Amino acid sequence: MAVTTRNNSDKRVIRTKKAIRAALFKIMESKDISSITISELTTLANVNRRTFYTHYNNITDILDETESEIVDAVTAIISHFDSGSLVNSTYTLFLELSKLITEQYGFYFHLMKSDFRGVLVSRMKNVLKASAGKILGHFTITSEEKYVMLMSAFINGGFLNLFLEWNKSGQSVSIETAAKVASVMVDFCVKNVPEITDTLNKTDFTKK
Amino acid sequence: MAVTTRNNSDKRVIRTKKAIRAALFKIMESKDISSITISELTTLANVNRRTFYTHYNNITDILDETESEIVDAVTAIISHFDSGSLVNSTYTLFLELSKLITEQYGFYFHLMKSDFRGVLVSRMKNVLKASAGKILGHFTITSEEKYVMLMSAFINGGFLNLFLEWNKSGQSVSIETAAKVASVMVDFCVKNVPEITDTLNKTDFTKK
Numbered sequence: 115m116a117v118t119t120r121n122n123s124d125k126r127v128i129r130t131k132k133a134i135r136a137a138l139f140k141i142m143e144s145k146d147i148s149s150i151t152i153s154e155l156t157t158l159a160n161v162n163r164r165t166f167y168t169h170y171n172n173i174t175d176i177l178d179e180t181e182s183e184i185v186d187a188v189t190a191i192i193s194h195f196d197s198g199s200l201v202n203s204t205y206t207l208f209l210e211l212s213k214l215i216t217e218q219y220g221f222y223f224h225l226m227k228s229d230f231r232g233v234l235v236s237r238m239k240n241v242l243k244a245s246a247g248k249i250l251g252h253f254t255i256t257s258e259e260k261y262v263m264l265m266s267a268f269i270n271g272g273f274l275n276l277f278l279e280w281n282k283s284g285q286s287v288s289i290e291t292a293a294k295v296a297s298v299m300v301d302f303c304v305k306n307v308p309e310i311t312d313t314l315n316k317t318d319f320t321k322k
Numbered sequence: 323m324a325v326t327t328r329n330n331s332d333k334r335v336i337r338t339k340k341a342i343r344a345a346l347f348k349i350m351e352s353k354d355i356s357s358i359t360i361s362e363l364t365t366l367a368n369v370n371r372r373t374f375y376t377h378y379n380n381i382t383d384i385l386d387e388t389e390s391e392i393v394d395a396v397t398a399i400i401s402h403f404d405s406g407s408l409v410n411s412t413y414t415l416f417l418e419l420s421k422l423i424t425e426q427y428g429f430y431f432h433l434m435k436s437d438f439r440g441v442l443v444s445r446m447k448n449v450l451k452a453s454a455g456k457i458l459g460h461f462t463i464t465s466e467e468k469y470v471m472l473m474s475a476f477i478n479g480g481f482l483n484l485f486l487e488w489n490k491s492g493q494s495v496s497i498e499t500a501a502k503v504a505s506v507m508v509d510f511c512v513k514n515v516p517e518i519t520d521t522l523n524k525t526d527f528t529k530k
């Protein structure tokens with residue numbers, strides 16, 4: 115009996131949070147988040163003020179929660195990343211990321227399209243950084259560590275921006291084309307770490 | 323006489339805005355922006371509520387104004403970008419960007435380090451996009467336009483992220499090293515657009 119009660123209460127929490135989120139995203143379509151009040155949010159969500167404060171401290175907590183879910187899902191996708199076949203893995207990673215965003219968080223990305231919260235992008239980059247460390251790790255034999263760290267930032271930022279720009283462009287080219295370009299670019303940069311290092315060591319910049 | 327009055331009044335506006343900004347950045351060190359009220363801001367800035375509303379509609383307007391200044395400064399730097407010597411230009415661009423941020427907007431970037439406003443990054447990317455269009459434009463002869471658009475997103479995102487990550491790392495390597503890696507990576511990707519296109523045309527991804 116206790117379990118049933120617990121389940122019912124869990125379900126109620128999920129339902130309440132869902133209502134609050136839906137209401138927030140609805141209001142955000144016409145208002146800047148900083149000017150939304152708890153009162154108008156709870157009124158639209160048909161939830162008590164006190165219930166709101168049981169789950170959240172403020173409105174941005176709701177965004178944080180949504181983004182944590184997204185980051186967890188991205189982390190799960192990346193954990194299956196196989197550095198053995200880089201070009202195929204990047205291709206699959208791109209497709210799965212798109213699927214996640216289109217099917218499950220489409221509304222959120224639509225909302226955030228023109229004013230992405232930097233914190234989400236940062237967190238997604240951190241996840242990518244961890245996987246890039248795995249792949250680029252062995253290049254510290256052929257290249258200096260400081261170079262590898264910066265190259266990795268370039269490659270991750272490139273991958274993520276290609277994804278964001280493709281999403282922002284209203285997905286003007288097919289997902290397969292976007293995934294193909296992303297994977298070939300990543301693969302090309304990673305495979306050429308030794309050559310790029312060589313160029314770095316030879317290039318001399320005369321300061322003006 | 324009228325001119326003197328005008329000058330004095332301009333100076334007063336600048337002084338008022340400066341006080342409001344300084345107060346906001348001070349409060350932001352310990353508080354999330356969404357929970358800052360106009361009252362505490364004007365109290366700390368020692369400015370009337372009505373004066374505040376003469377210049378701004380809400381608190382995020384202050385961030386928008388600061389970021390517009392940053393974007394204008396970045397645009398000015400990029401307008402001198404010379405696509406003739408890509409590797410040297412990117413190097414100089416990186417150095418000048420860092421100088422701007424360190425010397426003039428250091429406080430802002432320090433504040434935003436862990437939670438960058440996506441809108442600023444977006445606007446900086448748009449500026450970079452315009453210059454990338456100039457450079458990559460002629461590659462549409464050797465590559466399909468849709469590929470070039472995506473490659474450009476990759477290169478811009480890579481450049482910007484290398485810059486942001488370097489800044490975030492507490493500038494753990496010298497600015498010259500970071501600028502060198504950024505410029506060699508950009509140059510390497512751009513110069514190899516024909517080869518990457520070739521790979522793209524040959525690579526076949528079998529969908530699972």
